[in-house]
Amino acid sequence: MMTDIKRFHSGARASQVVVSGQHIETAGLVAKCTDKGIAEQTRCVLDQLEQLMVDVGANRNQITRIQIWLANMAYFEEMNKVYDAWVSEIDKPARACVGSQLASPEYLIEIQATGTFY
Template sequence: MSEIKRFAISRRASGVVVSGDHFETSGIVAAPGASRGIAEQTHSVLLQLEDLLRQAGAAKKNLIRIQIWLADMKDFDAMNHVYDEWIGNVDQPARACVGSRLAHESYLIEIQATGAL
């Protein structure tokens, strides 16, 4: 059995878990105090994702799959504008984006990622 490493541990979850050459994040929402706008929340979530990737010893190129939940699909284009700038020219991970009621009404976006080291 491969060793399991957990990073950014909170009372309920680890921010990212590494098992062998695979990693998976928890769902990431905007940091407290982030603006209520979708662009700002998307930026906040992606910065947190970058930090979790670093903790796991990974980078954007290691991403296999990104799952995005939007509280309102009308924010799809604005979210994509920020996401496209962030992801850049790396090999694109698989991605899904769905509309969903999120855990708190202030959350406009949640992102979860998996990847290989």
């Protein structure tokens, strides 16, 4: 069976979100507000994620898994305060969070998500 693949917000290197059948997959999202601290960058990335879900005709309750990379695990508690407030209003996705060197030093957090249409 052939499944249509739709790509949204495609650039030279990647699409920001890809839909294949019922499956939704985002790219790794980093904050556009890189001059801010971890709380603001977390909020910025979650806002971007939510908007991408809307762009493909879904909502954040359809997110099934979130992967978080932190430039420094010392940001874990502060990031979680923002994340916990955001996720408290939705069906809880599975989640992993690790420390990692990100692509640029101004990025404090990167988030990638998968979801499904139901």
